[in-house]
Amino acid sequence: MKPSKKTLLVYMGLVAILAMAITVQLRTMAGKDSNASQILRNDELKDSLLQWEEKYNSMAENLNQSNKQLEKMRTSASTYDTNSQAKSEELKNNNTLIGLSKVAGEGVVITAKDGQATKATDSLSDYLVHDADLRGIVSELCNAGAEAISINNQRIVNSTCIVCAGNVISINGEKVTSPFIIKAIGNQERLYGINRPGGYLSIMKDYTSVEIKKSNNVEIEKFNGALNYKYAKTIN
Amino acid sequence: MKLKLDKNKTVLEFTIGIISMLLVSTILIQVKSVDEYKKSDIENLREDEVKTQISMYKDKYEEAEEQYKNNQNKISEYQNTQNENQKASSLIDEELKQSEALIGLTDMKGEGVIITLNNTKDNQYTSENIRDLINELKYGGAEAISINGNRIINLMDIVTINNTFIVMDGGRTRLDSPYEVKAIGDRKYLTSTLNMKNSGFVDLMKSSNLEIQVKESDNVTINKYNGTLKNDYMKEVK
Structure with a gap:
């Protein structure tokens, strides 16, 4: 007795579907693969970029780990006397000021998005959120x-610059693009005051989409890079 | 007779089962590699952009490496002085000084x-x-x-x-x-x-x-x- 025709048909159908799926996959891959390898072959630079990016990422991870370990060592070292416990607290406080720890508190969250040109005669550039706009907002927030x-999620630290990098904006050397989420911790009412008529946000509203919201719990990530002095020496 | 037929059927089912499994895992692998390919979305970058990005990552890497080495040194110092209170607290003093310098509290x-x-x-x-x-x-x-x-x-x-x-x-x-x-x-x-x-x-x-x-x-x-x-x-x- 052979397996019933029904079973055979089901098996055949299954195999056909799977084979088709694989073919489709292989085709997509083949197209992309040749494209990718061609680019990489043509341009070793891009290969090198990926390597450096990876190298940096793994080093940043190392750094993160060693920061945690150091923190532990510090705590255990400071358990010996209360004097160094106080110092260790001060150190922690300093690190929040520098931007080396994640912080939370009341504040505002601003969302700034590139606008849409409505007429063909409009200059597209007018409708974009530029680096100068972000600097303007940061300046007003500082003032508040x-x-x-x-x-x-790029923490503004003392070494931060906000510059134009072609069609994107670079902050702390990282590329950021619209929509921009700007978070600030501080006195909620004062920070919200930057929404006043004539303020920077109201000027931006003419061309771009800007929203500001109060929040009782704004969380701001720590700065991920390294902060140290190469050229500047402390004078005692 | 009946037994023999059943055996044939089982072998057939087994074979088809294994083939299906192979096919499915191949598909999964394929899907994964396509995903990974998408991650490295660098084909759209111009050459000078790539160069700036490389030098940026190099700089950031070097900075992070330096800081990492500093940290490792400090950690080993802490480890060496774990039982000597005085030395440990002078290490904290030093770190405190560094953080004050980074804030801008020193000339x-x-x-x-x-x-x-x-x-x-x-x-x-x-x-x-x-x-x-x-x-x-x-x-x-x-x-x-x-x-x-x-x-x-x-x-x-x-x-x-x-x-x-x-x-x-x-x-x-x-x-x-x-x-x-x-x-x-x-x-x-x-x-x-x-x-x-x-x-x-x-x-x-x-x-x-x-x-x-x-x-x-x-x-x-x-x-x-x-x-x-x-x-x-x-x-x-x-």
Whole structure:
């Protein structure tokens, strides 16, 4: 007795579907693969970029780990006397000021998005959120007493510059693009005051989409890079 | 007879089952590699963009590596001194000093540039000009900056009040022309950033009839920040 025709048909159908799926996959891959390998072959630079990016990422991870370990060592070292416990607290406090720890508190969250040109005669550039706009917002937030600020999770630290990098904006050397989420911790009412008529946000509203919201719990990530002095020496 | 037929059927089912499994796992592997390919979305970058990105990652890598080595040294020092209270507390002292220097609470010296800005009859410097200059200096890698002797720390504000005068540090300090801006950092890199043709800060100011001089120096001294730092609203989270 042979297996019933029904079973055979089901098996055949299954195999056909799977084979088709594989073919489709292989085709997509083949197209992409040749494309990718061609680019990499043509341009070793891009290969090298990926390598450096990876190298940096793994080093940043190492750094993160060693920071945690150091923190542990410090705590255990400071358990011996109360004097160094106080110092260790001060150190922690300093690190929040520098931007080396994640912080939370009341504040505002601003969302700034590129606008849409409505007429063909409009200049497209007018409708974009530019690096100068972000600097303007940060400046107003500082003036309103912000204690911590981040843009798209890039913490603003003392070495931060916000510059134009072609069609994107670079902050802390990382590329950020619209929509920009700007978070600030500080006195909620004062920070919200940057929404006043004539303020920077109201000027931006003419061309781009800007929203500001109060929040009782704004969380701001720590700065991920390294902060140290190469050229500057302390004078005692 | 019946038994034999059943055996045949089982073998057939087994074979088909294994083939199906192979096919499914092949598909899964394929799907995964396609996903990974998408991650490295670098094909759209222009060559000069790639170059800048590489040098950026190199810089960041080197900085992170240096900090990492520092940390490792400190960790091993802590480990060596774990049972000697005094040494351990002097290590904390040292770390505390470093963090104070990073905030801007210590006087600093080093090579760098001194920039003098003068208002002219035709035009006056705005607070935005000065903020842009500071942004450019940071882009050029400035490690410490001061204006007319006032140290710039993180989140320092410089604004124009009543469209007339420029104040910084929450209105505590008034700034007037001539503005002397000092910066410590790689002086060659700082000057070349400012002197970039047309788009650099120097050319931009000169084209708006403002006076600007940039001087390199071996020994720039920058005072510490004199105010108090407030930390009323933010709390550290783990």
